[in-house]
Structure formats: structure tokens, C-alpha cells
Amino acid sequence: MTEMQAFRDTVGAWASGGPGGPASDLAARLGVRTAVLLEGQSDFEAVEALAAQRGRDLAAEGVCVVQMGGAMNVGRYAGLLGPPGLGLRLTGLCDEREQSYFDRGLERAGAPHQDVFVCAADLEDELIRALGTARVEEIVRTEGDLRPWQTFLHQPAQQGRTRERQLRRFLGTKKGRKIRYGRLLVEALEPGRGPAPLDDLLASL
Secondary structure, eight states: OOHHHHHHHHHHHHHTTOOSHHHHHHHHHHTOOEEEEESSHHHHHHHHHHHHHTTOOTTTTTEEEEEOSSGGGHHHHHHHHSTTTTOOEEEEEEEGGGHHHHHHHHHHTTOOGGGEEEESSOHHHHHHHHHOHHHHHHHHHHTTOHHHHHHHHTSGGGTTOOHHHHHHHHHTSSTTHHHHHHHHHHHTOOTTOSOHHHHHHHHHO
16 A cells, blocks of 8 residues: 555545544655545546656655545545645546535635636546547447447437437446546547646646
8 A cells, every 4th residue: 555545545534533643644744735636436547547647646746636435525525634624735626516515615624616627517528528439439349348338329218319428328337437437538548638627637736
């Protein structure tokens, strides 16, 4: 386990009602200065993958990427990590429908909510549009998911939907698929062709 992962784990335990001392001690020892608040694991994989693609070592830069297990937890994490708690700079990435949770949570913590970058629908939608549907379908085939993809397309509910909407829905139909493809789609991006919210987040760190 890396030290930054240990810090993430102690923060998670703190958010669940545990003591804050271990997180505070680790933050000081690691020189953590910024926390990136993310709704879930698929967003985490995408941010970490883009940082690696751009040659960034976020942990070495004092940046901790935190997945909170749901946007409704942002108020608690912002309070623990932001000005009322460890005093870290807060930023984040969220879906359009979750923006109000982030705005309220960061405002209550006294952190600027303009540092949160918003995906038009969600991150998968942004990545599909950045890559194009043909490229995403190619990745689906390469990953051995062609048969379930074809079966999915024959479902009555998918008839008449755009390919972008079909792909976005497909990525969420099986547990773990969004997480796996969050990293795969980012790794497939051409240099300088990332979705604006993801690029802007990384540039802000």
C-alpha cells in the first residue's frame, strides 16, 4: 500500500466516524496540500489515468484524489479536509446533476465551489464524445465485450436511442464495468484531446 493510499484510507475511516488524528499526521508527513473530491471509483480511475498519461505524479505533488462513495458525502469530506478540518485546498469533478451537492458542501466548508469542474451529463458521456462512438466500440470489442454489447443493442429500450446514449448506458449495466472503462477510455485519448472538465481539473492542480 502506498502512503497516499494509507492517507485515503484514514480519511475514509475518519469520515465514517473514526478519529481524525491519523489523517492529520499523515497529511503533514506527506505534505498533502490539495484534495480532489470525486463521487466514485470510476471517476477516480479516470483522473489517475489522465495524470499518469500526462506524466504527473499527483501524490508527489501533494495532491490526494479521494473518492467519497457518493456525491451526498461531499459536505462531510469538505468539512474534514477543507478549512474547518485539515485546511487543504479543495477541488473536484462532478456530474451535472450532482453539482448542487458540491456547491452546498464546499460553501458550508468555506471553500470556493468554482474550483469544481462539471461534466455535461457525466464523465462517461464526456469521454464518449471526446473519443467518438466508433473508437469506444472498438475498445469494447478489444476488451471482449462485443457479445454483451450486441445483446444490449437488441433490447427494446435501446431502440431509437443515439449511439452515445447506448454506450453510456451499456457502461453502467454491469458491476465494475464503469470503473474498468473509466481508465480504459482515458488511456485511449489522444494527447490534448481530453474532455474539458477533466483537462481543466488536471491543469488546476
